[in-house]
Amino acid sequence: MRAILVDDESLALMDLQRQLGKIGGIEIVGMFQNAEDALGKIGDIKPDVAFLDIEMPEISGLEAAERFHKLDDGIEIVFVTAYEDYAIKAFELAALDYVLKPINSDRLIRTVERLKRRASIPTGEAEEEAPAATVSCFQRLNIEYGKGEPFSWRTVRAQELFAYMVYKRNQPVRKDILLExxxxxxxxxxxxxxxxTTVYQIRKSLESAGLSIRLTNSGSDYYLDLGDNRCDVHDWENDRLSLPELTPDTAEEHMRWLRAYKGDYLSENNYSWAENERQRLRDMWYNHAIEVEEMRKVSGYPKESLELYGLMETWFPYTEEVYFLAMKYYAANGDAGAAKLKYDQLCSMLEEEYGIQPSITVRQWRDSL
Incomplete structure (x- = not known):
């Protein structure tokens, strides 16, 4: 395994070189006392791992790690520093390990063993074995990835942060926005x-599940790359754009799209930031359902609307218009009893939920039956 060592203290560089030489298995291909020189040589020497001091003048080890990954995201990073305060930041940058000075030989041996284990996994095989996953956002956040056990979130905050990054997928999100x-x-x-800490927990959970979803860091931003993995809500919305023009002959395709709605966006998670997106998707579904209902009515296919009314009542159980449409459907098909029963259900719902009666338009229609 090819390694570079970067530390502004020459004695520290020599000590690390000596200890790695005793352990074996590491070929040191470059030693640098500043990160700028190391960055300039990356393309030529192509190291597998960089051992970086953190406290260095001009370019710190933390900044250097970010720039190394921009040049080659396959370079493993091991921080070697005298300061424990940087540990969380180091792991947030996806470092493989964090070794404190003065370097303990047994601790360094464990780091080298981790590097060897990582290097023994062929990259191509690891990518082929990564299961294709679907991030589900209908009703509640979940990741379906072909295994019997559910995806495990380390903390509630990790789950919410991931949900927000899925919402902002393919867009950089500033860190200060996430803090607020x-x-x-x-x-x-x-x-x-x-x-x-939360970003680190997400990355470890994705890694443990063997998923190819990547949460990356670029200075002041984070970015979620789903790769070839899918998001059910995103797919559902894109499918709407590919539907043919709504006609009696294509109505069943539109119904399949309406049936694919599996519940309000992240409704069980109850994230306040998701409310606008939840309402937008609900409006999209409802408005299209009304379009399908109107087309069937004017085209002389009213009987096919019964399933649609059932779906509308499932997702919009507290909307007067849904009950009214069903009432008019039953009346048009000669079933006044069913229309009156639906009116009674509407009265009960409005009284229980809002303490009101049906609108005067609906009451007058009911009296005219």
Missing amino acids: LLWPNSDYKKAYTQLY
Whole structure:
């Protein structure tokens, strides 16, 4: 395994070189006392791992790690530093390990063993074995990835942060926005620590599940790359754009799209930031359902609307218009009894939920039966 060592202290570089030489299995292909020189040589020497000091002048080890990954995201990073305070930030940057100075030889041996285990996994095989996953956002957040056990979230905050990044998929999201969203009442330093810890938890959970979903860091932003994995809500919305023009002959295709709606967006998770998206998707479904209902009515296919009314009542159980449409359907098909029963159900719902009666339009229609 090819390694570079970067530390502004020459004695520290020599000590690390000596200890790695005793352990074996690591070929040191470059030693640098500043990160700028190391960055300039990456393309030529192509290391597998970079051992980086953190406290360095001009370019810190943390910044250097970010820039190394932009040049080659396959480079493993091991931080070697005298300061424990950087540990969470280091893991947030997806470092493989974090070794404290003065370096303990047994601790360094464990780091080298981790590097060897990582290197023994062929990249191509790992990618082929990564299961295709579907991120489900209908009703509640879940990741379906072909295994019997459900995907495990380490904390509630990790689950919510991932949900928000899925919502903002393929867009950079500033860290300060995430701090305000998830830790609005924490002091700045503590909130940042919680953010870095939560990002690390998400990455470890995705890695443990063998998924190819990537949550990446670029300075002040985070970015979620779903890769070839899917999001059910996103697919459902895209399918709407590919539907043919609504006609009596294509109505069944439109009904299949309406049936594919599996519940309100993240409704069980009850995230306040998701409310606008939840309402937007509900409106999209409802407005299209009304279009399908109107087309069938004017085209002389009213009987096919019964299933649609059932779906509308399932997803909009507290909407007067849904009951009224069903009432008019039953009356048009000669079943006044069913129409009156639906009216009674409407009265009960409005009284229980809102303490009101049906609108005067609906009452007058009922009296005219």
